[in-house]
Amino acid sequence: VLKMLCTEDISMAVMLMFCSEGDNIPDAFALVYPLNDWLHLISEVNVFLSRLNWRVPPSWMLLFGSGLPPLLF
Structure with a gap:
């Protein structure tokens, strides 16, 4: 894909971050x-509140199962 993008002179940018396994x-x-920067x-108007505007998709809550019921302990 990269070779095709380069031969077609298509501009692109990649943001890459190495992550560990797990959450x-x-x-x-x-x-x-x-x-966002x-x-x-x-918008810049909401930059102070931006941390409040980002929400985790509900499907991410199911990545590691539902957890153990508290009654087990």
């Missing part, structure tokens, strides 16, 4: 903040 939600937020996904 990568903090890594996703660590990547989205610089992305670059692309201004959340």
Whole structure:
């Protein structure tokens, strides 16, 4: 794909971050903040509140199962 993009003279940018196995939600937020600084996904007016505007998709809550019932302990 990269070779095709280069031969077609298509501009692109890649943001890459190495992550460990497991829960990568903090890594996703660590990547989205610089992305927002670059692309201004959340306006400058809301930059103070931007941390409140990013939400984890509900499907991410099921990545590691539902956890153990508290009654087991």
